Amino acid sequence: MDIVVRGKNRPVSSRLDAVAREKVARIAKFTHDAGRVEVDFAEQQHRRVAESQLCEITVHLKRHFVKAHACAPEAEAALDLAVDKVGHQVARIKDKRVSRSHPRRRTNGKPISAGGVSSPTM
Numbered sequence: 001m002d003i004v005v006r007g008k009n010r011p012v013s014s015r016l017d018a019v020a021r022e023k024v025a026r027i028a029k030f031t032h033d034a035g036r037v038e039v040d041f042a043e044q045q046h047r048r049v050a051e052s053q054l055c056e057i058t059v060h061l062k063r064h065f066v067k068a069h070a071c072a073p074e075a076e077a078a079l080d081l082a083v084d085k086v087g088h089q090v091a092r093i094k095d096k097r098v099s100r101s102h103p104r105r106r107t108n109g110k111p112i113s114a115g116g117v118s119s120p121t122m
Helices: 014-029 075-101
Strands: 002-008 036-043 053-060 065-072
Touching (some): 014 075, 065 075
Antiparallel strands (some): 036 053, 053 065
């Protein structure tokens, strides 16, 4: 998995780069086909906005791409929020893939019980 960390309108410190790479690497437990992950940090230039640090994460999967962004007063907090959002989206894609590739086995419209025998109907 290729991880790219960039800064728009702000420099990215080596500590923030290391933290971003560590947290984004956790996404790999949900998917095996994440080819590229882009993490962009930006600073909003509004005086009235308290949450001025923006983190945007884009994950390129085989047939999908997942994108999330979050704002917070600190860049690390924005990173945490964005990683949680992306993790949730990637987990949903994984659940869809697993449920479609492993459908529940049925015989004549009746579900199979644990013993392998179809349950009797009353």
